[in-house]
Amino acid sequence: MIPVEYFLALAAILFAIGAYGVMTKVNTILVLMSIELMLNAANINFVVFSGFLGDAMGQVFVLMVISVAAAEVAVGIAILLNAYKIKKTTEVTALTSMRW
Amino acid sequence: MMFIEYTWLVPLIPAICFLIVGFFGNMFDKRHGGGFLAIAGVAVSCVLSVLISAEFFMSSAYVDVGYVAKSFTWFAFPGGFDINIGYYVDTLSCLMMMFASFISMLILIYSLGYMSEEGKRKQRYFAEVALFVTGMLGLAVSNNFLMMFIFWEVMGLCSYLLIGFWSFSHPEGDDASDNAASAAKKAFLVTRLGDVSLMAGLFILLFAFKSLDYTVVFDAASIAAVDHNLIVLASLLIFGGAIGKSAQFPLLDWLPDAMAGPTTVSALIHAATMVKAGVYLVARCFPIFTEASGVMLFVAVIGGFTAFFAATMAMNNMNIKKVLAYSTLSQLGYMFLALGAGGYMIAIGMESGNTALIAAGSVGYVAGCLHMVNHAFFKALLFLGSGSVIHSTGTEDMREMGGLESKMKVTSITMLIGSLSIAGFPFFAGFWSKDLILEQVLHAGDYGAAGWVFIVLWLLAVVTAFMTAFYMFRMWYMTFRGPMHKKSEHSHGESPRSMTIPLMVLSVFAFGFGFVLFFGFDSLLSIQIIGGQFRMGGMESGGAHYLVEFFTNVWTYVTIALVLLAIYLAKNMYELGKIDPARFNGDGESWLYKALTERWWFPQLYDQLSWKLGYGVARGVEFIDSNIIDGSVNGLSNAVAGSGELVSKAQTGDVNNYASAVIGGLIVLFVAVVALFVFMGGL
Structure with a gap:
């Protein structure tokens, strides 16, 4: 049996990679992908704790998170497509019109 | 007591005439603008005054106490102050009523001819004169100082209106109408100085006697119970009111200027009403003076x-x-x-x-x-x-x-x-x-x-x-x-x-x-x-x-x-x-x-005083207003707007920055929670 700490470390590393991506990537697609990484890191935590505690509720939550993430990506990409139509770019540094 | 009971009608009848003539004068009397009604009203007051006086002189009240007074509580306020409303008939008020109404009546009759070329504005003229007469007659029959003061002010208002009667269109052109307007203003403002003094005197009387009724203030027992110096101060201040109204030195300069009004108004102000009020006031206040x-x-x-x-x-x-x-x-x-x-x-x-x-x-x-x-x-x-x-x-x-x-x-x-x-x-x-x-x-x-x-x-x-x-x-x-x-x-x-x-x-x-x-x-x-x-x-x-x-x-x-x-x-x-x-x-x-x-340079003195003093005060007030009050309000709004502007720069619109801020905040929170746990002895 693999100790639970290994899974947690994996999830933490995944989360950190995702966070790093969100903070640094200029391409919006990559940012969305990084967000996906962070969500999945959380999902791994859910599954690990679910197994560790013997409670199925964690796995139910994972299903919930996956469906929400799918919907979120669908909306995100739709927005991105429209932004691309107007701005002819997908770089987040160019999409800054909602500020002061 | 047949007629004395109706003393309140003496000022009331001209007041009613004022309302009727003022609103409808030109409707029922096109030629004279309601002049006849005003004359009739004042004539009724005159007859009534004579009847009241005759009855009073033959009454036992004249022989016993020298006056008839009747009052109702008008309002009262805490501290035992009662303000009454009513009438006070003695020889002096009889005299004032009779000559004021009689002469006003003659002046009104004269006005029919003198003002005949005024056209529609006669309505205004006759209404205002009727109100003027109301003021004087009301002053004469008042039974307390507050009521007297109200009628006193009614006269001040009417003198302003009537002196400035031609301020819109003087028969002699624009200069003359400007002159009338400034004369009216001068009359109003200069008498106002006296009125402020009178009011101060009345406040002192109210404070000292807890009442403004003549019967109380002029009562020997209540005078004896009041601090002598207060009475002297009140007397001097009340006389200040008389100085303003009767145009005595040094507040005399408004009266010659008041000649800018129609001559009938001058006659009214000088003979029957207004300036006589000051003399009346002094004569009335003899017991305290x-x-x-x-x-x-x-x-x-x-x-x-x-x-x-x-x-x-x-x-x-x-x-x-x-x-x-x-x-x-x-x-x-x-x-x-x-x-x-x-x-x-x-x-x-x-x-x-x-x-x-x-x-x-x-x-x-x-x-x-x-x-x-x-x-x-x-x-x-x-x-x-x-x-x-x-x-x-x-x-x-x-x-x-x-x-x-x-x-x-x-x-x-x-x-x-x-x-x-x-x-x-x-x-x-x-x-x-x-x-x-x-x-x-x-x-x-x-x-x-x-x-x-x-x-x-x-x-x-x-x-x-x-x-x-x-x-x-x-x-x-x-x-x-x-x-x-x-x-x-x-x-x-x-x-x-x-x-x-x-x-x-x-x-x-x-x-x-x-x-x-x-x-x-x-x-x-x-x-x-x-x-x-x-x-x-x-x-x-x-x-x-x-x-x-x-x-x-x-x-x-x-x-x-x-x-x-x-x-x-x-x-x-x-x-x-x-x-x-x-x-x-x-x-x-x-x-x-x-x-x-040059009238002993009195107008110049007034002007200088009001310029130097009034303008100086106005400038000081303006300075405070525009710099201190406006300054603080503007400064506050500028500070809010400026700091908002400054902080808004943090909103870059860049998703990365927001994400960094969120994660940075999260890390800080995490570290803080952990540190707190360790500090509290957890883990």
Whole structure:
């Protein structure tokens, strides 16, 4: 049996990679992908704790998170497509019109 | 008590007329703008006043206490202050009611002719005059100081409105209407100074007596219970109100300017209402004024000095109305002088328990009141007469008149009677009251430490009597005798009946009213002090005794001689041209002449004061307003806007930055939570 700490470390590393991506990537697609990484890191935590505690509720939550993430990506990409139509770019540094 | 119960109707009827005429005057009376209704209303008030007075003099109340008062609580406020509303009838209010309503009625009748060319604006004129009369009659019948003050202010308002009657379109053009507007403003503002003082006095009275009712304030027991100094202070402040309203020194300058209004309004202000209110106030407040002889001395000094001071300015004025205006100031000064001298003797008599002196002071009071009524008659007559001349010639400048006697018989004769009366020509009304005043002032000089002041005032008053006769006859000769000038050649001749009949009626009174002195007038208006309590009326009448007193007194003959000399001088100067007036004034170049035409630089003084003082204060206030108050508000809003601007820069719009901020915040939170756990001894 693999100790639970290994899974947690994996999830933490995944989360950190995702966070790093969100903070640094200029391409919006990559940012969305990084967000996906962070969500999945959380999902791994859910599954690990679910197994560790013997409670199925964690796995139910994972299903919930996956469906929400799918919907979120669908909306995100739709927005991105429209932004691309107007701005002819997908770089987040160019999409800054909602500020002061 | 048939009519006295209805005393409240005396001011109410003109008030109702004011409303009806003011709103509907032109509807029911196109030709006169509701003038007839106003006349009828004032006439009813006049008749009612006479009936009330007659009933009062025959009632037991007159004999017992000297007044009838009725009051209802109007409102009350904590601390035991009750403010009442009601009426107070005594000899003084009867006198005021009767002459004010009678003369106002005559002036209104005269106005029908004088204002005939005013068209639709007559409605406004008659309404405002009716309100003016309401103010005066209300003042006369008020039973407490607050009610009196309200009517006092109503008169202030009406004088403003009527002096500025032509401020929108003067028959003589825009300059004249500007002049009327500024004269109205001046009258309002200058009398306001006095009113503030009066109000302060009333607050002190309210504080001291917990009531403003005459019956309380004038009650010997309540006066004795109040701090003497408070009463003196209140008296002086109340007299300040009288100074403003009666245009005494130093608040005298508004009255000559008020000549910018229609002549009928001048007559109304000078004879029947407004300026008489100040005299009435002093006469009314005798029980508290006589608490200190110093207050009465002050009244006399102000009066005596104004009498002289104003008379000097009438000496060389070319405007027929302004000469009369200055003479009003001067005559009002006489009234205050008489009241002051009488009150001074009463005050000293009360201190020393000398009843004979109190009786002598009472004569001074009678002299002041008699002169007030006499003045009302002859000044109304003179103003209406000058109005008739102005109406006919279209000018107010006496240099453009002259020789009008042949064209205006009635006006010239009635004005001659008025002039003789004001000049104090023997047996005319003004003679009796003026001589009585002079005699009283001289008499007051014998008593007290400040007696010598009265000797000085008496000298001034005698000189003033000479000047009065001179300037009045200067006016009369310049207007009606002497060579005819262009304007008088083109005059319309005698004025219509509605104007001449009031003149004739008034001239009868201007000649004959003085004789009431021998028929019990002095008894009605006498002051008796019974056990420290003032009461009006009831003293034994002097009757023919006064005649003896007058004509055995050498000073009477001196004054008569001075008056005759003045008339003779005026005749030689202005009718016959034997003496050239230029000899006395260096062709109008001497400093005295200039000082007089410049009104002793009083308007400039006012202007300077208001400019320097008012403008300085205004500038200071403006500085505080725009820099400190506005500055702090603007600074606050700028600080908010600026810091918002600054902080808004954090909103880059860059998703990465937001994400970094969120994660950074998360890390900080995490570290903090962990640190807290460790610190608290967890893990």
